[in-house]
Amino acid sequence: MDAPPTRNAAAQPSAAESADQQGVRSVQRALGILGLLTDDRPTVSVRTIVEETGLAKTTVLRLVSTLEQSGLLWATGSGYMAGPGLWRWAHLARRSWELPPETQRDMRELAARRRETVNMYVVRDIYRVCVAQQESPQPLRHVVQVGDELPMWAGASSKVLLRDAADGLLERIARQSPHGPQHAATMRAWIGETAAKGYGESHGEREAGLSAVAVPILGQSGSVVAALALSGPTVRFTPEQVTAFADDLRQVAARMADRGFDRPFGSAG
Numbered sequence: 504m505d506a507p508p509t510r511n512a513a514a515q516p517s518a519a520e521s522a523d524q525q526g527v528r529s530v531q532r533a534l535g536i537l538g539l540l541t542d543d544r545p546t547v548s549v550r551t552i553v554e555e556t557g558l559a560k561t562t563v564l565r566l567v568s569t570l571e572q573s574g575l576l577w578a579t580g581s582g583y584m585a586g587p588g589l590w591r592w593a594h595l596a597r598r599s600w601e602l603p604p605e606t607q608r609d610m611r612e613l614a615a616r617r618r619e620t621v622n623m624y625v626v627r628d629i630y631r632v633c634v635a636q637q638e639s640p641q642p643l644r645h646v647v648q649v650g651d652e653l654p655m656w657a658g659a660s661s662k663v664l665l666r667d668a669a670d671g672l673l674e675r676i677a678r679q680s681p682h683g684p685q686h687a688a689t690m691r692a693w694i695g696e697t698a699a700k701g702y703g704e705s706h707g708e709r710e711a712g713l714s715a716v717a718v719p720i721l722g723q724s725g726s727v728v729a730a731l732a733l734s735g736p737t738v739r740f741t742p743e744q745v746t747a748f749a750d751d752l753r754q755v756a757a758r759m760a761d762r763g764f765d766r767p768f769g770s771a772g
Contacts, residue, residue, distance in 0.1 A: 529566070532562070533566050533569065537570070540584070540585055548582035549582070549583075567583060570586070571586065573586075574587055575588050602635050607635075607637075609758060609759065610623070610755075614638065617733055617748060618639055619739070620637065620638050620733065622732045623720075623729055625728070626655075627652065629675050630652040631652070631654075631664055632651070632652050632653075633650065634649065643736055644735055645715075645736070647734075653709075654679065654709070656690065657680070658708060658715060659703040659704050659715040659716055659734075660703070660730040660732045662690075662694055662696075662717070663702070663718060663719045665690065667726060668694070670687070673691065677690060700749075701718065702718045702749040703718075704716045704717075704745055704749075712736060714737040715732050715733065715734035715740075716732065716740070716745055716752060717732035717733075718753050718756045719731075721760045722760075723763065731752055731756045733748045
């Protein structure tokens with residue numbers, strides 16, 4: 504008589520699958536450690552890494568040692584800082600994401616003409632990332648650092664970038680918002696209104712006293728590949744100004760799209 508099959512045998516991962524999963528976890532943990540380094544905290548100690556990641560000290564020491572050997576971390580007297588090996592990646596990223604001169608000129612002229620900060624955003628998962636900025640010439644202005652990740656549960660740029668978003672993505676974003684899962688319905692309404700008007704606007708949705716107007720930059724297929732926005736103090740974003748800002752933004756975004764915006768950054772070679 505044949506022996507009965509082992510219960511849940513089909514559900515047991517193979518040795519190769521287990522090794523792959525362990526490898527993925529190690530990579531995620533290593534990236535998490537690097538992610539603890541910021542402008543405000545350029546150095547982190549082993550103790551801080553243990554406290555903020557929840558990993559065992561022995562695991563942290565092993566990961567830190569590997570990152571140091573790879574040049575991604577550098578030991579100092581007070582902890583670990585970004586290592587010299589990151590320079591190569593930073594150089595590649597800058598070359599890949601640097602805007603063409605014509606687009607940079609458009610942003611400079613727009614900021615000078617409208618006297619508000621110009622930002623360009625792209626989507627990364629449930630966040631929008633600032634890939635370019637031209638600051639307002641005015642003393643009171645809104646500034647986002649290039650590379651900053653902002654939530655997409657609010658904001659003019661989010662309403663533009665999420666035009667073609669699937670329901671699943673909206674629901675994931677809503678769950679991360681302070682309003683909870685039900686916020687997905689509000690976001691859908693915002694996105695529909697924005698698509699109908701051709702531009703998005705926000706007033707104090709994410710930060711009190713801050714307003715923004717944004718329009719889509721389209722790729723050759725007609726999909727939204729980036730958002731171009733003007734932002735600043737709400738007091739300067741009157742209804743008349745919002746309309747004027749939107750018209751100007753649309754003209755600039757159209758010129759960028761005409762030049763080709765499926766691969767806007769760096770060289771294709």
